[in-house]
Amino acid sequence: MLNISGIAASAGIAIAKAFRLEHPDYTVTQQTVKNAEAEIAKLDDALAKSQVELERIKENTLKELGAQKAEIFESHLLILNDPELISPVKDMIVNDQVNADYALNETSKQFVSMFENMKSAYLQERAADMKDVTKRILGHLLGLNVQNPAEISEEVIVIAEDLTPSDTAQLNRKYVKGFTTNIGGRTSHSAIMARSLEIPAVVGTKNVLEQVQPGDLVIVDGLEGVIIVNPSDEIVAEYREKQVKYDEQRAEWRKLREEPTVTTDGVHVELAANIGTPNDVAGVLDNGGEGVGLYRTEFLYMGRDKLPSEDVQYNAYKTVLEKMEGKPVVVRTLDIGGDKELPYLDLPKEMNPFLGFRAVRLCLDRTDIFRTQLRALLRASVHGDLRIMFPMIATLVEFRQAKALLEEERENLKNEGTPVAENIQLGIMVEIPSTAVLADQFAKEVDFFSIGTNDLIQYTMAADRMNERVSYLYQPYNPSILRLVDMVIKAAHKEGKWAGMCGEMAGDSVAIPLLLGLGLDEFSMSATSILPARSQISKLSRADMQELAAKALECSTAEEVVALVEAIQV
Amino acid sequence: MEKTFKIVDEDGIHARPATALVNTANKFKSTESFAEANGKRVTLKSILGVLSLGLEKGSTLTLITQGEEEAAALQALEDVMVGEGLGEVNA
Numbered sequence: 227m228l229n230i231s232g233i234a235a236s237a238g239i240a241i242a243k244a245f246r247l248e249h250p251d252y253t254v255t256q257q258t259v260k261n262a263e264a265e266i267a268k269l270d271d272a273l274a275k276s277q278v279e280l281e282r283i284k285e286n287t288l289k290e291l292g293a294q295k296a297e298i299f300e301s302h303l304l305i306l307n308d309p310e311l312i313s314p315v316k317d318m319i320v321n322d323q324v325n326a327d328y329a330l331n332e333t334s335k336q337f338v339s340m341f342e343n344m345k346s347a348y349l350q351e352r353a354a355d356m357k358d359v360t361k362r363i364l365g366h367l368l369g370l371n372v373q374n375p376a377e378i379s380e381e382v383i384v385i386a387e388d389l390t391p392s393d394t395a396q397l398n399r400k401y402v403k404g405f406t407t408n409i410g411g412r413t414s415h416s417a418i419m420a421r422s423l424e425i426p427a428v429v430g431t432k433n434v435l436e437q438v439q440p441g442d443l444v445i446v447d448g449l450e451g452v453i454i455v456n457p458s459d460e461i462v463a464e465y466r467e468k469q470v471k472y473d474e475q476r477a478e479w480r481k482l483r484e485e486p487t488v489t490t491d492g493v494h495v496e497l498a499a500n501i502g503t504p505n506d507v508a509g510v511l512d513n514g515g516e517g518v519g520l521y522r523t524e525f526l527y528m529g530r531d532k533l534p535s536e537d538v539q540y541n542a543y544k545t546v547l548e549k550m551e552g553k554p555v556v557v558r559t560l561d562i563g564g565d566k567e568l569p570y571l572d573l574p575k576e577m578n579p580f581l582g583f584r585a586v587r588l589c590l591d592r593t594d595i596f597r598t599q600l601r602a603l604l605r606a607s608v609h610g611d612l613r614i615m616f617p618m619i620a621t622l623v624e625f626r627q628a629k630a631l632l633e634e635e636r637e638n639l640k641n642e643g644t645p646v647a648e649n650i651q652l653g654i655m656v657e658i659p660s661t662a663v664l665a666d667q668f669a670k671e672v673d674f675f676s677i678g679t680n681d682l683i684q685y686t687m688a689a690d691r692m693n694e695r696v697s698y699l700y701q702p703y704n705p706s707i708l709r710l711v712d713m714v715i716k717a718a719h720k721e722g723k724w725a726g727m728c729g730e731m732a733g734d735s736v737a738i739p740l741l742l743g744l745g746l747d748e749f750s751m752s753a754t755s756i757l758p759a760r761s762q763i764s765k766l767s768r769a770d771m772q773e774l775a776a777k778a779l780e781c782s783t784a785e786e787v788v789a790l791v792e793a794i795q796v
Numbered sequence: 797m798e799k800t801f802k803i804v805d806e807d808g809i810h811a812r813p814a815t816a817l818v819n820t821a822n823k824f825k826s827t828e829s830f831a832e833a834n835g836k837r838v839t840l841k842s843i844l845g846v847l848s849l850g851l852e853k854g855s856t857l858t859l860i861t862q863g864e865e866e867a868a869a870l871q872a873l874e875d876v877m878v879g880e881g882l883g884e885v886n887a
Binding site: 297298301305310337340344345346348349352355356538541 | 806808819838839841845
């Protein structure tokens with residue numbers, strides 16, 4: 227028995243015999259060819275065979291995965307017939323008297339290096355498409371016995387160095403129970419395809435292909451990112467059980483995707499997702515998110531060498547709002563500085579970055595940066611239900627200053643004739659104890675609160691969450707934290723406002739019953755936690771949880787609180 | 797005939813709209829279509845050519861049609877540019 231670890235790319239458990247999908251040797255050698263016509267005929271024949279194959283793959287993908295995933299093969303077909311590729315190859319065969327495979331390979335290399343040298347990351351990745359098409363044609367030219375994943379006819383786990391887009395598209399879900407590769411990460415092409423096919427997958431194992439022989443029994447644990455080769459009977463039995471449990475649970479969660487989140491006594495709460503980029507929205511909708519509770523805008527500012535323009539930001543916000551189709555989207559304004567650095571801002575190093583010049587503190591000083599973001603947000607507001615919140619608010623004066631800047635930019639845009647939505651809710655993150663304690667005063671002026679528990683806990687406990695030696699003080703269930711959360715929610719409700727939470731705690735199965743009892747209106751978490759949370763809440767009664775929360779507020783330690791919650795979880 | 801566009805898509809030109817442009821150009825057999833940007837001209841009947849222009853957001857792209865159906869071809873190409881959200885007509 228052998229354990230190999232990798233990256234969990236697609237959730238689920240699969241157990242089956244190994245099928246090694248190996249790509250043959252595509253090495254080509256230069257040969258002198260007298261009969262150019264025969265070489266060209268060979269090329270045309272290989273192109274025709276490739277064309278038939280690609281048409282079939284495209285149809286198959288269209289049927290299995292939909293039009294969007296099939297588009298890539300439409301591009302492959304165009305490359306196959308591209309005069310800019312085929313004419314130079316034929317010219318080279320004639321002029322240099324070389325074999326077709328050599329001419330093709332040389333010409334293709336030029337395009338690959340052209341793509342690899344392009345500025346845009348997107349176009350750089352097109353080199354992979356060029357290589358994929360070239361291999362397909364070469365396979366026919368060289369008469370190679372290319373394994374066709376579409377021809378697998380028994381249940382298997384596919385083991386490969388990597389899977390090309392066309393490999394993945396041909397995997398038959400009926401027989402391919404899971405796959406694992408040497409290379410790749412969570413966002414690599416094969417991982418994304420695995421998730422849309424709902425096939426368990428572990429990628430980036432570095433050497434699984436070298437360690438597994440054809441016919442070995444293999445377990446793919448796409449939950450933990452582990453591959454087990456030739457497991458003992460006991461391990462197989464254990465994983466079979468895990469598999470059944472997971473599949474049942476997933477089926478149950480799936481049923482809840484289009485359902486609202488309602489307790490047994492009919493109370494509705496909103497389950498939203500935390501996102502970082504517009505690309506994350508697909509996952510939110512796929513997991514039944516009722517909104518975006520935290521859009522971290524930092525990513526727009528990171529990984530570049532200058533501030534993002536108003537238009538770049540506007541496009542990102544607009545995309546998120548449009549894709550969410552009218553569901554609420556809470557955007558947090560820039561939370562940078564301190565530990566999250568932007569080299570181009572050239573901020574001085576600080577002794578206590580978490581207590582330093584960051585987030586709204588920086589924005590109120592660098593109003594040029596802040597105004598650009600506010601304008602982009604205001605312009606995007608007409609595309610959906612936009613809500614704006616300011617991070618790291620410690621005093622009401624800070625909130626008023628930030629709001630005044632927003633109102634100024636709203637006036638400016640109106641005067642320029644740019645439309646802006648009238649009803650943009652304006653809220654704050656509650657993550658500093660001073661703000662939680664004074665929530666009753668804040669509630670008179672803000673439209674909502676979103677409790678940021680990660681920071682609220684570290685500031686309340688005075689424990690740096692990056693410092694492992696004090697990590698025992700990161701105590702979400704400490705009654706002191708629960709009392710602060712309780713104060714914030716009560717203060718909001720007293721003024722008819724809503725209170726949400728966007729820290730890790732909101733998706734935590736121990737915290738959820740307590741938060742429900744405390745009256746939290748919106749829970750924002752990572753997208754994959756939404757369906758499990760919805761399932762949990764649908765089994766709880768708000769009235770019972772209110773009793774539970776009242777008891778928890780009177781506890782003296784976090785351990786007592788956990789014991790209370792565990793007593794009701796059957 | 798020709799018409800100039802400004803690329804407005806955040807990602808510049810990518811495979812889907814490039815595919816649509818080439819497929820559209822191929823429909824007009826009697827007309828030659830070209831794309832020109834940054835001083836480079838390529839045939840619109842080649843997806844590799846179109847992608848090789850490396851168009852980014854803000855780039856200027858001129859589409860040129862020559863032949864019997866040049867007006868219809870240019871109109872069809874414009875529809876793709878605008879319909880795919882790739883570019884807008886440079887006023």
